[in-house]
Amino acid sequence: MWSLADVMGRPSAAVFLLYAALTLIAGGGLGVVGIQLVNEDMEVVTVENGTAEAVVLDCPYEMEEGDKLEDIDIKWYFEEAVAPFYQWIPSDPHPPQTIEKFREQVDTSYRVEVEGDGAAHIHRAIRLLNPTTELTGDYFCRISSFLNHKLGKRKLVVYTKPEVMVWTDKVEVEGEGGQKENGVEVKCEVEGMYPQPALSISHILSEGGERHELTKVDVTTTAGEGLYSAHAEGRVSDAALDGTTVFWCNVTVSDTDLNFSNNTKYQPSTEIIVGAVQSGADAVNFLMAPLLALTLLVLRCL
Known part of the structure; x- marks a missing residue:
């Protein structure tokens, strides 16, 4: 299930040029459209550490005219890894494959229900079990066909409340x-x-x-x-x-x-200083009030 490029690491520039040339030949020129992601913008998913049973990162795509089920290949990458941690080939009867590091975190039985041509989408998404802070990072989904490929980015943030x-x-x-x-x-x-x-x-x-x-x-x-x-x-x-x-x-x-x-x-x-400065009759009254009170107190004592 793993390609030679996955095993050997990042493909060289020559391999990319060869791939591009084959794509043009297969598609009949620059007018080829091929697979398209439904949303190419980065999506961010946030979840509090230790509170969720699972979190799903999806990579919706649409097949165009000329795309064949047997040519579809779906891979997920984590951060800057050159090899995928998850791969699913829709035409292969085997379930999705994961590397050992993610084997306990990824629910390979998770299915996406899509009307119409659902066979090409059943395992396109990854369901991460009991997400903790260690799973925080950038995830990349790569949808490939013989005509072209698309790369989508998903960001998972598992946070703790400070x-x-x-x-x-x-x-x-x-x-x-x-x-x-x-x-x-x-x-x-x-x-x-x-x-x-x-x-x-x-x-x-x-x-x-x-x-x-x-x-x-x-x-x-x-x-x-x-x-x-x-x-x-x-x-x-x-x-x-x-x-x-x-x-x-x-x-x-x-x-x-x-x-x-x-x-x-x-x-x-x-x-803090309020009414410290007064003027006119208000100032006279302010000063005379305590003096009058003192005079009355002295008269009572006589």
Whole structure:
């Protein structure tokens, strides 16, 4: 079931040129269409570690005029491997074949039900059992016929939910004119994450307002025992904040919609002094009130 190219490794440039020439001869020229993938864009599948019984990566395709069932060959590759870990030939009565490394992970009995010419599609997809973080990566499906071949990419992300902590410390920051002024340092800590996370810090200036990301954020990431930890911190001047501010620590994963976050509220020091300066009659009343109270207390004691 394995081709010579699979055993020997990546084919040479000469082999590719020969293959292209044979394809043109068989198809009668550059007008050959052949097999087409239904979706050539990269598809991303996400699943939390240890929560799913299985996950399916599919590679839908359509046969064109001139394609024959006996010429169809389907292979799946993992990451940058030159040899496939899964192969199925629709015209062969034998079940799909897998290499030993994936033998316990791939359900070779899984079937895809397709109306019409279903014989060419039964085992085109792979069903990965009990997916764990070790199965995270890029998967490539290669659908071949005598006329042409197509390569599709699927990305599987098996993730762990991180612990996200965020807090603030009052600090001195450098103002626009170089002077020292009151400010806040926002710190974000992420632990137990897989795969490697991306961190950002954002804030909301007013209730119901939009989030604005801090432009200067220092991020450090470390790995250990198959999980990632990360730390981010950024500074903002109190003068740039409009009252009570909510700071968010945002954790994302590249190529996915995964987003984990936590937030904390911060009160700028500019709002702590309230009503310290008054004028006119309000100022007189503000000063006279305690003096009048003291006078009444002395009169009662006489």
